[in-house]
Amino acid sequence: MAAPPTGSDVRSTPIGRASGTRATRQRAAVAELLLSVDDFRSAQQLHDLLRHDGQNVGLATVYRALQAMAAAGDIDVILASNGQSLYRRCGQGTGHHHHLVCRVCGLTIEVDGPAVERWTHKVGVDNGFVDVSHTLDIFGLCRTCAARAPSPLP
């Protein structure tokens, strides 16, 4: 044991590691892969990428790793309109935030909206709700995709 046990054993585990969890090759592979990907990807896409990368990780393991990371707040999850979950690393340290996502290429920009946070919370409280949370995502066509595609609707 190298780390000095200073009385109460506060967080002798690395950031994002809950006590009782273990560092494995598979989880490291998933975490590292996410560092090299900028856009939201499904669990299965990430699994394929690992395979092509020579990494051999089971699909169920990828799901478990992503869930764990999401629960720990290390990655963002959004629900695509077809119901599948998409994952992406999020800016370290930045807490709650939202996403501006290109419908075509998936380009993602993190955005903050303190006013919106306040507003949604107030709406909940004003209506007698507690434990208020919200989902907010912005979609559109990024400059590149807009230039490429003709106007979709007249």
Next chain:
Amino acid sequence: MAAPPTGSDVRSTPIGRASGTRATRQRAAVAELLLSVDDFRSAQQLHDLLRHDGQNVGLATVYRALQAMAAAGDIDVILASNGQSLYRRCGQGTGHHHHLVCRVCGLTIEVDGPAVERWTHKVGVDNGFVDVSHTLDIFGLCRTCAARAPSPLP
């Protein structure tokens, strides 16, 4: 049935009926059921309600009816966190709006946020996006459910 048979449904393509679509008992049943339900319900819940009501409608038909109504803009759809779609009639005439939904009982309140609309649009445009849209839903525990359940998180 002694009630006037041609009371509520006009045969000459009522509002919301695209040409080429037909008015059937099943779709009427789904539409009417939605009138009596205030909260978001899954397709399967609605199917069960129809069954208990004596109405015999196939599950696939309920899905098809809901999809058609959603596509026509007659009902609202939200994606629950488990990925399943929830449906609810929306206030006639009211255009774009958002929802405050109780996580436990599904109680739903429609809310408007003109400022949020402006903000999301601005965020998109400022980043070079066009054709900007967004999703925004607020979740929480309504007064009743909060009183019933102990605080979920210490």
Next chain:
DNA sequence: AAGATAATGACAATCATTCTCGATAATGGT
């Protein structure tokens, strides 16, 4: 080093939703 036990992987199971296709019934024209 050794034991306790998270974590893994291959595969089965689940669950919402969609598809298939023969049967049925709503519409429009006559």
Next chain:
DNA sequence: ACCATTATCGAGAATGATTGTCATTATCTT
């Protein structure tokens, strides 16, 4: 009204993402 057309229905099979099972393996604690 009657009929032909064809949208819609219903029951079950199929799909596809995600989760559960469980024997085996690898990590952490002592």
